[in-house]
Amino acid sequence: MTDVPEAARRIRSGDPRALARAISRIDDGDPAVIEVLKALHADTGRAHVVGVTGPPGSGKSTLVDKFVREYRERGLTVGVLAVDPSSPFTGGAILGDRIRMQSHALDEGVYIRSLATRGHLGGLSGAVMEAARVLDAAGFDRVLIETVGVGQSEVDIVRLADTVVLVSVPGLGDDIQVLKAGIMEIGDVFVVNKADRDGADRVVREIRSMLETALVNGASPRALSGTGAADRGGHHIAFAAREAVSSHGYGDAHGLPPVLKTTAETGEGVGPVVDSVEAHRAALAETGLLRERRLRNVGYELRGALGNRLLARLGTPDAVSRLDRLAEDVVEKRRDVYEAVDVLFEELC
Amino acid sequence: MDRKIRVLVAKPGLDGHDRGAKVIARALRDAGMEVVYTGLRQTPEQIVQAAIQEDADVIALSILSGAHNHLFPRVMELLSEKGVNDVLVIGGGVIPEDDIPFLKKAGIAEIFGPGTPTKATIDFIRANLKR
Structure with missing residues (x-):
């Protein structure tokens, strides 16, 4: 891909081989791709980027498969980036999200790419942001990003997605789990999947109750300013409070983000989730x-x-x-850590 | 730059289980490769599209049902129709010795039968990558 204008042209036209190759070069850290990304910059920012996150085995891939189907029925094209973990020992990976999505393999309005984390923490791959841009430039209407199965604090998706769908399932723990800081704070649309199992209604109630409390606590001038509170914690709360005075169908009458039940396996409840994502998108723009x-x-x-x-x-x-010598200085007490960093910083900048 | 080998492990046809495919997927993973697995009952068309979208360096086809003489060459045909000529394609599963020359002629680089040490497959991939 040394011919930059040609590579950019093929990507803009949605050629899957060109997309695939560009994403590999990003993933491999090939500097040659940077010129292509620069050439595409003006074509980005059009796609709505939707993050789908939740614990391992919560049904994210199956949900994404059904989201793709729903979007296709609505006439929109979809790019999917599905992230699975790399082995910290061998660097190898099994990327299995695609198994649930193969029904779309022959649909030209859909591009699906599996990515390994390659040592990146936070639930994503280091390449995912630039890969999403490539799909954006290729003209996909929606880019869906499926994170690795997350625990409590892998919240990087919130720095990348326009809308975050947070997937929970019944049976993971008591109501303290939803009160903890971290993952439960980042959802714009909450989904309780595997709703045919016992306990789904309880999880819905616990999440609603968590959101109500946050709304009460967050209804301060700071939360409404949209600056301080626009950072991770409470960002959806700041949003919801504004939304209470807006009218586009996102959230409930009190301005709380939606909490919806799905059974991804059968597709039940998926339509309303996509409706909510779209309502959130409209609300964000408005x-x-x-x-x-x-x-x-x-x-x-x-x-x-x-x-x-x-x-x-x-x-x-x-x-x-140089770094090694400074480390020695610190160990021998000739300098402290702060002074050593000052020296390094001066030299590097 | 850190170039990783990406392998698409695919099961064309109507096989009922994929234990062998999973064993090889796991072995390739442990050899440091990124393995995309697409699951059971894939058509050659689905396999080729997945390989293109995933930018696979290697397609590893596994089959037990006996339809290899039809399905493997079909994968090669589709790849060449799409102008994809830099992907290494290998096969495995239950394949009679007598069929191997025909499959190799169709473009399958090597066939690994039951009992092949996984190391042989790994070494073959490393030595025969097309890019």
């Missing part, structure tokens, strides 16, 4: 919060990219030996 979220997310991305570039400078042999 209230100006889409721009706010994207500003915040690009801010995170810039910080990350800067950090990576600094770390890359530390990778040169000279820098490594």
Whole structure:
């Protein structure tokens, strides 16, 4: 892909081989792809990016499969990025999300790509943000990102997605689990999957109760300002409070994010979830919060990219030996850690 | 740059189980490869589309039902129709010795029968990648 304009043209036209190759180059850290990404920049920002996250085995892949079907019935094209973990020991991975999605393999309006985390923590792969941009530039109307099965604190998806669908299932723990900080704070649309199992209604009640409490606690001027509270914690609450005075069908009468039951296996309840995602999308656009979220997310991305570039400078042999000498200084008490960092920082910048 | 080998493990046809495919998937994973598994009962068309979308370096076909002489060459045919010529395609499962020359002629690079040590497959992939 040395011919940048040609590669960009093929990606814009949605050629799956060009998309696939570009995403591999991003994933492999091939610097040659950067020029292509630059050429595509003006074509991005159109797709609505939907994150789907939740614990292992909660049915995320099956739900994504059904979301794709629903979107296709509505005449929209869909790109899917499905992330599974890499082995921390061998670097290998089994990427199995696709098994549930193969019914779309022959549909030209759908592109599905599996990605391994390759050592990246936080529930995503390091390549996923740029891969999503490639799909965006290729003209897909919706980009669905399925995270790895998450625990309590892998919330990176919130820095990438316009709308986060948080999937829970019955039987994972008591009501304290939904009160904990972290994953339960990031949902814009809450889904209780496997709703044919015992305990689904209880999980719905617990999530609603958690959201109500958050709304009460979050209804401060700060939460409504959309700046401070627009950060991770409570961002949906700030949103919901604004939404209470808006009218586009997202959330309930009190401005709470929707909590919906699904049985992904049969597709039951999937339509209303997609309705809610679409209502959230409309609400984000109408209230100006889409721009706010994207500003915040690009801010995170810039910080990350800067950090990576600094770390890359530390990778040169000279820098490594400099770092080693400073480490020795710290151990021998000639300098403290803060002073050593000052020295490094001066030299790197 | 950290180039990873990506392998699509696929089961064409109507086999009822995929134990062998899972064993090989696991072995390739442990050899540091990224293995995309597509599950049972895939058509050659689905396999080829998945390989393109996943940018697979290798397609590993596994079959038990006896339909290999039809399905394996069909995969090769579709790949060439799509202009994909840089993917290594290998096969495994229950395949009689006598059929192997025909399959190789159709473009399957190697056939690994029951009892093949997984290391042989791994070494073959590493030595024969087309890109």
